[in-house]
Each structure stands twice: as C-alpha cells, then as structure tokens.
Amino acid sequence: MSLKYVDEFRDSNLAKGLIKRIRAMSHKPLRLMEVCGTHTMSIFRHGIRTVLPENISLLTGPGCPVCVTAQKDIDAFIELAGRDDVILATFGDLMKVPGSHSSLSLEKAQGADVRIVYSAFDAIGLATQNPQKEVVFCAVGFETTIPTIAASILACQEQGVTNFSVYSANKLTPPALAALMQTDGVQVDGFILPGHVSVITGTDAYRPVFETYLTPSVIAGFEPVDILSAIERLVVQNENQSPALENGYTRAVSEQGNIKAQQVMHQVFEPCTATWRGIGDIPDSGMGLRPEYHGFDAARRFGIEMPDVPEPKGCACGEILMGLKTPESCALYKKKCTPMTPVGPCMVSSEGACAAFYKYSV
Amino acid sequence: MCLAVPSKIVEINGNVAKVDVDGVSREASIMLLDDVKIGDYVIVHAGFAINKVDETAALQTLEDMRAILAADNRAADSNQNQP
Numbered sequence: 001m002s003l004k005y006v007d008e009f010r011d012s013n014l015a016k017g018l019i020k021r022i023r024a025m026s027h028k029p030l031r032l033m034e035v036c037g038t039h040t041m042s043i044f045r046h047g048i049r050t051v052l053p054e055n056i057s058l059l060t061g062p063g064c065p066v067c068v069t070a071q072k073d074i075d076a077f078i079e080l081a082g083r084d085d086v087i088l089a090t091f092g093d094l095m096k097v098p099g100s101h102s103s104l105s106l107e108k109a110q111g112a113d114v115r116i117v118y119s120a121f122d123a124i125g126l127a128t129q130n131p132q133k134e135v136v137f138c139a140v141g142f143e144t145t146i147p148t149i150a151a152s153i154l155a156c157q158e159q160g161v162t163n164f165s166v167y168s169a170n171k172l173t174p175p176a177l178a179a180l181m182q183t184d185g186v187q188v189d190g191f192i193l194p195g196h197v198s199v200i201t202g203t204d205a206y207r208p209v210f211e212t213y214l215t216p217s218v219i220a221g222f223e224p225v226d227i228l229s230a231i232e233r234l235v236v237q238n239e240n241q242s243p244a245l246e247n248g249y250t251r252a253v254s255e256q257g258n259i260k261a262q263q264v265m266h267q268v269f270e271p272c273t274a275t276w277r278g279i280g281d282i283p284d285s286g287m288g289l290r291p292e293y294h295g296f297d298a299a300r301r302f303g304i305e306m307p308d309v310p311e312p313k314g315c316a317c318g319e320i321l322m323g324l325k326t327p328e329s330c331a332l333y334k335k336k337c338t339p340m341t342p343v344g345p346c347m348v349s350s351e352g353a354c355a356a357f358y359k360y361s362v
Numbered sequence: 363m364c365l366a367v368p369s370k371i372v373e374i375n376g377n378v379a380k381v382d383v384d385g386v387s388r389e390a391s392i393m394l395l396d397d398v399k400i401g402d403y404v405i406v407h408a409g410f411a412i413n414k415v416d417e418t419a420a421l422q423t424l425e426d427m428r429a430i431l432a433a434d435n436r437a438a439d440s441n442q443n444q445p
Binding site for chain 1: 366367368370391393394395396403405407408409410412413415416417419420422423424427428430431434435
C-alpha cells in the first residue's frame with residue numbers, strides 16, 4: 001500500500017526536473033535557511049545537499065524545539081524529575097540533553113520516574129493511572145505542538161484531572177525569524193518556512209516579518225519534491241530580485257491556518273518573553289499559561305525558578321541555530337561532542353543540525 | 363519534532379478517530395478540527411489531527427510542477443533542434 005500524497009511528492013522524475021531547473025537558473029551565491037528541524041532531517045535523508053549546485057548553501061535554523069530550549073529550562077525539567085512525588089512526562093528527544101549538572105536520562109537511571117510519551121494526551125493517561133502522583137509534562141514545542149498541549153489541558157479540566165500540569169518552554173516561530181534578521185552577521189537569502197507550524201499559523205503569520213525584511217520565503221512540505229520546489233522558488237525570487245512570501249504546501253496550509261487550533265492555543269496560552277538558546281530573550285516569542293490556567297502551571301505549582309546559566313563552554317549550538325556557524329566549524333564537533341556524549345542539544349535531538357551532520361557525514 | 367503524516371480516517375468515536383497510516387492503525391484526537399468524516403486524509407501530529415489534506419490542492423501542485431518542467435523540456439528540445 002502506498003502513502004497517499006507522500007509517494008507523489010517523492011516522484012524521481014519531478015525531482016530530477018526540479019534539480020535540472022535549479023542548476024540552470026541559479027547563478028548567485030545563495031544562503032538558504034531551513035527553519036524547521038524536520039526539514040533538516042528530510043534534506044539529509046533524501047540527499048538534497050548533494051544535488052544542489054555549489055553556489056547554494058543550506059543553513060539550519062532555530063526550528064528544532066529541543067535545540068532552542070534554554071539551559072535553565074532543561075535544568076527545571078531535571079529539578080522536577082528529582083521530586084519524589086512527580087512523574088515527568090516528556091518527548092524522547094529531551095532525555096539526553098545535558099543540563100548544568102545532569103540530564104533526564106541520568107536522573108531516570110538513578111531512579112527518577114521519567115516517562116517518554118508520544119503526545120501530551122498520553123501524559124493525561126499517566127495522571128489518571130497514577131492518582132497519588134503529580135504528572136508534569138515538559139512542554140517543548142512550536143505552533144504545531146502548542147495547540148495539542150492546550151487541548152490536553154482543556155481535556156484535563158473537563159475530566160477533572162487535577163494531578164496534571166505542564167512546564168511551558170513553548171515557542172513561536174515568527175518572532176524568532178525577526179530576532180534572527182536583527183542579529184549582526186546573520187545573512188539569509190531565503191527562508192524555507194516550516195510546513196507543519198504553518199498548518200496551524202497559516203501564511204498570514206509570516207507577513208509582518210516578510211514585509212519588514214523582504215527576505216524571499218516559501219512554505220514547504222517535507223517530501224523531496226516539496227523541498228526542491230521550495231528551493232527552486234527561492235532561486236527564482238533571488239535571481240529575479242522579486243522577494244515574495246509563497247505557499248508551496250497548499251495541500252495542508254491555508255492563508256489563515258487552522259483557526260480552531262489557534263483558538264484552543266490562545267484560550268489556554270498567551271505570548272510571553274522566552275529565552276532561546278544562543279539567541280537570548282525574545283519578547284512575545286514564548287507561550288505561557290493564561291492566569292485562568294495557572295493551576296496547570298508546573299513552575300507555579302512546584303515553585304520552580306531556575307537561574308540563568310551559561311551554555312556549555314565551547315559549544316556553538318547558539319551560533320549554529322542562527323546560521324552563523326556550521327556544525328563542522330564547532331571546535332567540539334566529533335571530538336568532545338558526539339551523539340554518545342553530547343555537549344549541546346543540537347547533537348542530542350535527532351533533528352539537531354549537529355546530529356544530522358554526524359549521522360549523514362561520510 | 364514536527365513530523366506528521368497523512369493518515370486516513372477509518373472510524374470516529376466522539377473526539378477520537380481511528381486512523382490508518384500505511385496499514386498501521388492508531389488513534390488520533392480530532393479536537394482541533396471541524397467537519398472531519400470517514401475517508402478524509404488528515405495530517406496527524408503528536409496524537410492530534412491538525413488539518414485535512416486538500417486533495418484538489420495536492421493534485422494542482424503536481425500538475426503545475428509538471429507543466430513547468432514540461433515547458434522546460436520543450437524549450438530545451440527546440441534549442442537543440444535549431445541549426
């Protein structure tokens with residue numbers, strides 16, 4: 001059985017045609033940033049870097065949620081995991097990220113109750129099965145994931161589940177793009193915009209950033225033909241000096257996005273300042289619980305407030321997330337920092353730039 | 363993290379749907395979507411259907427791409443045929 005609307009966008013003839021077209025049209029040196037970590041993985045998996053002309057370089061952006069999570073938030077998760085009354089529920093990618101002194105993996109090995117879940121919904125199941133415990137969900141996500149966490153909180157409220165809370169390190173994409181464009185040294189000639197974030201936000205969410213910086217931008221799906229087509233559009237926009245905000249993923253993304261999901265997200269969460277690894281504090285780029293949902297806020301419930309701590313010495317994750325460095329130009333890459341002994345989150349998350357470079361480099 | 367795959371809705375019970383992904387069956391919440399019905403393809407992320415796949419748009423994208431590439435090929439052929 002084939003996967004509908006997946007196989008069609010893996011058609012090798014279409015891919016070959018797009019590659020030929022990119023090679024014929026692209027003359028200027030181009031630095032294109034794939035904002036989303038899932039794109040990073042897809043680009044490597046399908047060998048897209050190897051088929052592009054030399055003048056096009058692909059940069060990984062701040063779109064791997066685990067990678068942009070601040071050290072103090074990782075420390076907060078570890079602090080919560082250390083409590084005897086807590087079951088910490090997390091997406092698997094967070095497990096090995098080193099905090100200042102430990103990681104969730106190490107805490108679990110030493111007896112902490114840390115469970116990997118596929119969905120925030122699964123964490124509610126843990127709460128109902130373990131009424132004597134407090135279940136805390138590590139909320140690390142962008143617009144794609146935040147509505148699912150909001151919906152889970154609403155479900156808890158409806159079902160009267162009181163031993164569930166979330167520690168929110170959620171983040172929004174457009175403010176990060178704006179912060180990136182304001183950073184000295186950042187040079188991006190085009191954005192491959194995240195497909196599934198855009199399913200929720202719609203094309204409209206990027207319009208203010210686009211109109212301010214006029215950086216060519218194309219929303220892309222995740223199959224090779226989707227990504228090659230986005231690169232082709234970015235080449236055309238650059239060669240013709242006609243920047244535009246285009247939607248290349250119309251089968252899933254509309255102008256306005258999923259309004260119901262946006263409503264659920266904004267019912268429970270409100271924008272707040274968030275700390276991004278490597279970038280720092282960005283106003284209105286996080287999503288904290290609204291006052292009426294403070295009962296579900298693990299930071300308040302357990303009085304968790306971790307101090308700002310410097311990122312690991314020598315780790316270039318922050319600069320890599322902004323396209324200022326590549327993994328290979330980090331002094332720790334493949335030496336002190338490997339998937340077995342990661343120093344920074346970009347080497348931990350399967351969607352991190354360093355992990356992807358490591359896995360696919362020869 | 364934002365991985366999501368088109369899945370076909372095969373059963374709906376209240377806010378939860380049974381979806382089929384390449385022969386594998388699993389449950390997904392449809393709380394974030396209005397108007398889903400059996401047979402729809404939805405994009406599922408972290409246990410939630412986050413949108414329907416617009417079949418018309420999918421086919422249109424493919425058709426547009428094929429048209430552009432066919433025009434490229436015709437242009438290349440006619441250049442080759444010129445003396």
